Amino acid sequence: MVERYSRQILFSGIQEEGQVLLGNKHVLVIGAGALGTGNAEVLVRSGVGKMTIVDRDYVEWSNLQRQQLYTEEDAKNHIPKVISAKERLEAINIDVTIEAHIVDITPAEMEQFVPGVDLIMDATDNFEIRMIINDAAQKYGIPWIYGSIVASYGVSYAVIPGKSPCLHCLLGDIPIGGLTCDTGGVISPVVQLVVGHQTAEALKILTENWSHLRQELISFDVWANHHSSINVEKLKKDACPSCGPEAMYPFLAYHDHTKTEVLCGRDTVQIRPPSKETRDLEVTAANLAKLGKVEQNAFLLQFKTDKNRLVLFKDGRVLVHGTNDAAEARSLYHRFLG
CATH class of the missing domain: 3.30.310.10 (TATA-Binding Protein)
Structure with missing residues (x-):
């Protein structure tokens, strides 16, 4: 339906060829909270061909301040997030095939969902799952986009297997402790900014505009008015167990979960x-x-x-x-x- 995507097709970076590519792609969204609902809505409105959404939780009252696909009825009835998200997304664009799974991501589930996926969107709230995503993406050669928010601070970074440093290169072991949304809160504007950065990179990947990808990790604090871009190219580790030539994908081992x-x-x-x-x-x-x-x-x-x-x-x-x-x-x- 050309009229639906007419403004997107007019954009020089996408055009008709890019729209066709987008319509043939499959995106896996891990997490259906603030970043997950934002990412999912943008990509469904953009006309991605298929989307699989995975989340372990249900809608609570505290979600409604920033998780844009949910309603008070969802919170009253404790509806699983992916069920509500699927219903709303299908009401937005019925032409997109949407699969919803109420599961907790472990290495086994991650390897089950990865086949046939063109891009993985990180919308999780902990680094254990992100490291599982990172290892699976490296093992199967699938791009993924890291996103994180807490308080008024946000981070985004696109990981391209075989080219960019992976998350394990950047972080080493799983970070322990630190501020979370439950301890430091979160404001909605930072959610929208991270979603904007994640989905911009997603559209570049899905329409195969590789030369336009951002090569940096970006971070910002919308309250303190800080913004930085970090070139992480030199942080790629030759001996990284997740993306090096002798990779063992340690976070896909069940005993590590x-x-x-x-x-x-x-x-x-x-x-x-x-x-x-x-x-x-x-x-x-x-x-x-x-x-x-x-x-x-x-x-x-x-x-x-x-x-x-x-x-x-x-x-x-x-x-x-x-x-x-x-x-x-x-x-x-x-x-x-x-």
């Missing part, structure tokens, strides 16, 4: 079962109803104890709200879910 994870600033612990499983939510709800209050929708169930709230997904993953103690969370998990 946490099964119990404290979600920083949320008074919540996530627990994944030791092996993949599919929970029958109806049966589980019936069993838990004898012990406390249960609320359920088609995607998850919530079980409330005196001081904790357990949210169970079909893949067996559980969010234990009301504690930051992993041992206590595991105890509640085994007590109520076996």
Whole structure:
């Protein structure tokens, strides 16, 4: 439908040839929060052919300030983010094929989603998953675009396997600690700026305008009025275990991925079962109803104890709200879910 994309086709960097290329590309978006919803909407409106969105969480009230695809009804009903995002995105552009997956990204899931993908958009909130993305991108030769926000500060960087330094080159091991959106907050303008930088690079990659790609890592603080561009070309490490000639992709090893994870600033612990499983939510709800209050929708169930709230997904993953103690969370998990 030429009229839909007429202004984009008029742009000298895209034109009809670029629009055709864009319509034949598949983008994988990891995370459906602030950056994920922003990236997804821009690329769907631009006419990307297919988009796969992956996220482990559901919509909460605190999301509505900056996560642009969600509504109060989504928060009231605890709808998984990818389900709401898919519905809104299809209402924006029905010609785009959109797949939604309610899963927590592990190395196994990452390698499952990567085949056939032309670009990976990072919209995550932790470096463990980013390092998994980085290793998978290097292993399969897929470009990916890093994006990060906290408070009024944002960062963006496009990683091109075989050419640019990878995230492992830049960061070494996974960063521990530091400010997060849950501890330092976040304002919406920085979200929009990072989305703008990420999607500009995405359009260049998807329309194969490689010569126009930014070769730098950019960072900015919209409140303090700071902006910097860093040439990272010399940071590429010959012996990098993720992108060097003898790469071992260490972050795709399952033993390097946490099964119990404290979600920083949320008074919540996530627990994944030791092996993949599919929970029958109806049966589980019936069993838990004898012990406390249960609320359920088609995607998850919530079980409330005196001081904790357990949210169970079909893949067996559980969010234990009301504690930051992993041992206590595991105890509640085994007590109520076996």
